[in-house]
Amino acid sequence: MNNSLAKLSATFFYLGYFPFAAGSIASAIGGLMAITLAGNMFLYFVVFAVVTAVGFGASGWLEKVLGEKDPSCIVIDEVSGALIAFFLLPARWPVLITAFFVFRAFDMFKIYPADVLEEKTGGVGVMMDDIVAGVYTNLIMQCAVRLAGIAS
Numbered sequence: 239m240n241n242s243l244a245k246l247s248a249t250f251f252y253l254g255y256f257p258f259a260a261g262s263i264a265s266a267i268g269g270l271m272a273i274t275l276a277g278n279m280f281l282y283f284v285v286f287a288v289v290t291a292v293g294f295g296a297s298g299w300l301e302k303v304l305g306e307k308d309p310s311c312i313v314i315d316e317v318s319g320a321l322i323a324f325f326l327l328p329a330r331w332p333v334l335i336t337a338f339f340v341f342r343a344f345d346m347f348k349i350y351p352a353d354v355l356e357e358k359t360g361g362v363g364v365m366m367d368d369i370v371a372g373v374y375t376n377l378i379m380q381c382a383v384r385l386a387g388i389a390s
Contacts, residue, residue: 241299241300241303243296247295248296248299249314250313254311265341268316268323272323273329290318290321292314294362294364294365297315297364301361312364318365319345319372323337323340323375323379328389330388336382337376340375341371344370344372352370
């Protein structure tokens, strides 16, 4: 992978260079992607698999090129995590907004095993904490949606 392609991919089309809240914007874009793809599970899985696989490779590469552990310009991890966080949630504004903030909180606070995985080197360290945050968010939101009786 060359440096330009790694930068394009890991920063999710240079979104990571946005001057503020790039991770939050990338999370919102991941959520929008999830909503858009919700009607086609095959395409959803393909997009998730591609984003995640590219994320592991490109983020590790860019981390090495920049000589910095998990640089803030890498936001493909937020997109991947958000695709998990929003998976099969009802497309209702209260649910989506809550899922967004829950995901951002889990991403920020790094609850076990995210804290341990974040310490890994390369793409694993960059991607896995957001994947864990996405899984935690989706589990909590699926329970909350069912307890609240919110239908799709």
